Amino acid sequence: MTTKPERLFDRVAEWDGLVAFASGKTQTARLGIVSGRRRMGKTYLLRALVERVGGFYFGATTATAGESLRQFGAALAEFAGAEVPIVFDSWDHAVTYLFGLAAREHADKPLLVVIDEFPYLVKAVPELPSLVQREIDRYQVEPSGTRLLLCGSAMSVMGGLLASNAPLRGRAQMEMVVRPFGYRDAAAFWGVEKDPALAVRLHAVLGGTPAYRRQFLADDVPISLTDFDPWLSRTVLSPLSPLFREARYLLAEEAEIRDTALYHSVLAAVAQGSNTRGGIASYIGRKAVDISHPLTVLEDCHLLVREQDVFRAGKSVYRITEPLINFYEAVMRPSWARLESGQAQQVWARSKERFTAQVAGPHFEAMCREFMLGDGIEMLDSDAGFGEIGCGIVTDSAARKQIQIDVAVMQSGDGGHKAAVSMIGEAKWGATMGLNHLDRLVRARELLAGNGLDASNCRLVCFSGAGFSDALRDRADQDANVVLVGLAQLYGRHEVGDRG
Ligand SMILES: Nc1ncnc2c1ncn2[C@@H]1O[C@H](COP(=O)(O)OP(=O)(O)O)[C@@H](O)[C@H]1O
Ligand SMILES: [Mg+2]
Numbered sequence: 001m002t003t004k005p006e007r008l009f010d011r012v013a014e015w016d017g018l019v020a021f022a023s024g025k026t027q028t029a030r031l032g033i034v035s036g037r038r039r040m041g042k043t044y045l046l047r048a049l050v051e052r053v054g055g056f057y058f059g060a061t062t063a064t065a066g067e068s069l070r071q072f073g074a075a076l077a078e079f080a081g082a083e084v085p086i087v088f089d090s091w092d093h094a095v096t097y098l099f100g101l102a103a104r105e106h107a108d109k110p111l112l113v114v115i116d117e118f119p120y121l122v123k124a125v126p127e128l129p130s131l132v133q134r135e136i137d138r139y140q141v142e143p144s145g146t147r148l149l150l151c152g153s154a155m156s157v158m159g160g161l162l163a164s165n166a167p168l169r170g171r172a173q174m175e176m177v178v179r180p181f182g183y184r185d186a187a188a189f190w191g192v193e194k195d196p197a198l199a200v201r202l203h204a205v206l207g208g209t210p211a212y213r214r215q216f217l218a219d220d221v222p223i224s225l226t227d228f229d230p231w232l233s234r235t236v237l238s239p240l241s242p243l244f245r246e247a248r249y250l251l252a253e254e255a256e257i258r259d260t261a262l263y264h265s266v267l268a269a270v271a272q273g274s275n276t277r278g279g280i281a282s283y284i285g286r287k288a289v290d291i292s293h294p295l296t297v298l299e300d301c302h303l304l305v306r307e308q309d310v311f312r313a314g315k316s317v318y319r320i321t322e323p324l325i326n327f328y329e330a331v332m333r334p335s336w337a338r339l340e341s342g343q344a345q346q347v348w349a350r351s352k353e354r355f356t357a358q359v360a361g362p363h364f365e366a367m368c369r370e371f372m373l374g375d376g377i378e379m380l381d382s383d384a385g386f387g388e389i390g391c392g393i394v395t396d397s398a399a400r401k402q403i404q405i406d407v408a409v410m411q412s413g414d415g416g417h418k419a420a421v422s423m424i425g426e427a428k429w430g431a432t433m434g435l436n437h438l439d440r441l442v443r444a445r446e447l448l449a450g451n452g453l454d455a456s457n458c459r460l461v462c463f464s465g466a467g468f469s470d471a472l473r474d475r476a477d478q479d480a481n482v483v484l485v486g487l488a489q490l491y492g493r494h495e496v497g498d499r500g
Contacts, residue, residue: 002052010185011045021174022053022112022147029139031171034151035158036178037302039211042151046114055112060120068124091125099135099146107143118150119157133167155301180208183367190221196487198225204363207323216242237344247328266294267320271329271358275317310408311392330358356430364429365406368463371490372407379483380422381457387411387422394444403444420454425461433462434469459483
């Protein structure tokens with residue numbers, strides 16, 4: 001296997017997948033699609049790949065069809081070592097030429113071709129996907145070594161490339177989405193994995209976006225928990241920092257939205273906790289139908305996700321996927337003018353409660369769900385298997401209350417078995433957890449069993465960023481179905497269920 005360059009952090013599965021794609025020996029043309037939001041490291045990854053296995057890389061820019069065609073000709077000439085640019089009279093000509101490079105007698109040598117920022121090209125040359133399709137189809141019959149990777153950040157365009165009636169539908173042998181680093185990898189990437197209290201806060205603001213460390217902050221990393229406040233003031237909250245306007249750019253760039261006001265209002269509603277469709281609509285004072293379009297757009301560009309309630313069919317809540325946008329809506333946007341005039345410290349001093357309630361708290365819940373997707377599974381019964389992980393609401397009609405369950409693992413039922421719940425958990429970022437929290441979970445488990453779910457092996461899990469009371473610890477010691485998970489477990493590799 002071609003080894004991954006040192007500088008490329010993580011991305012092991014992506015690297016292996018790309019190398020296999022680029023060097024596969026079949027003598028037919030192959031197509032791969034690489035997508036993912038801006039700043040996730042797609043270009044970084046693909047450039048490293050081209051560097052290691054060889055091939056042709058072309059990064060499109062926003063340009064007219066004619067200008068991009070000239071740039072493409074010049075880049076190809078450079079790749080081929082020609083003295084003068086190759087002059088194409090049309091994109092049809094260029095695509096035919098490109099596929100000709102690894103055709104027929106050259107078909108036994110795989111040739112990797114990367115076209116980055118493909119959506120820019122498609123915008124200028126709408127027929128490009130059809131031209132690519134024609135050549136791909138042609139070289140399923142004639143021998144070819146072409147390994148074409150189309151890459152881009154505009155999720156709406158990239159998703160559309162393979163949509164049902166699109167020319168490239170069914171042609172791609174590989175579809176890769178480059179995602180943010182998970183919370184543990186992000187901590188290692190920032191070098192803060194030894195300090196989970198800092199790592200959670202950092203992740204709640206910057207998430208797992210690789211570009212923010214070097215490219216945006218030139219490696220300005222908070223060195224300790226006490227440095228976190230000054231660090232925020234000199235980076236994200238400083239009008240001089242490129243991160244300051246990043247949340248706004250993300251929305252404008254990703255969604256290609258011109259009128260961003262309505263979109264920001266929708267995001268602000270979700271950030272404030274009004275996260276159902278009806279809740280968002282009433283927060284911004286519109287009818288539910290009026291926000292359908294912005295919700296769809298935000299979902300399509302992966303800035304919002306809709307999470308199904310695991311207990312109540314048809315109910316769902318929206319969540320902002322990019323922590324920085326959530327942070328912006330909750331902390332920065334309400335104080336924008338002050339921040340612009342350089343009052344970062346004052347604004348931050350007054351925003352800490354809001355940060356805990358609206359940013360860190362919900363973020364911590366999402367991290368706990370991510371934990372259950374990985375190592376957390378070890379604390380469940382082994383035959384609980386891999387269930388669906390999510391959150392939901394249990395209705396307590398007798399007490400006229402709703403119990404919010406932050407983390408749950410469900411097994412769907414089949415012929416002989418009832419649907420089962422293998423764990424329910426509560427996550428508290430800022431508060432020491434006690435027996436009262438456990439009691440709510442006990443009650444929720446009873447109610448779920450009463451609703452016909454198999455809850456006989458259901459663990460009750462308390463996740464806390466601030467520790468547990470002695471009484472709760474004692475209960476966990478006596479009852480194997482009660483599990484406490486602190487920051488040490490969330491960030492540790494093993495010892496799940498041990499005390500941290
Ligand atoms: N796997 C990684 N390891 C280290 N740094 C990375 C990694 N991925 C991305 N980066 C950093 O993020 C920056 C932006 O990545 P880039 O490839 O331009 O993102 P994209 O093409 O997805 O918009 C890179 O210049 C690099 O500094
Ligand atoms: Mg890029």
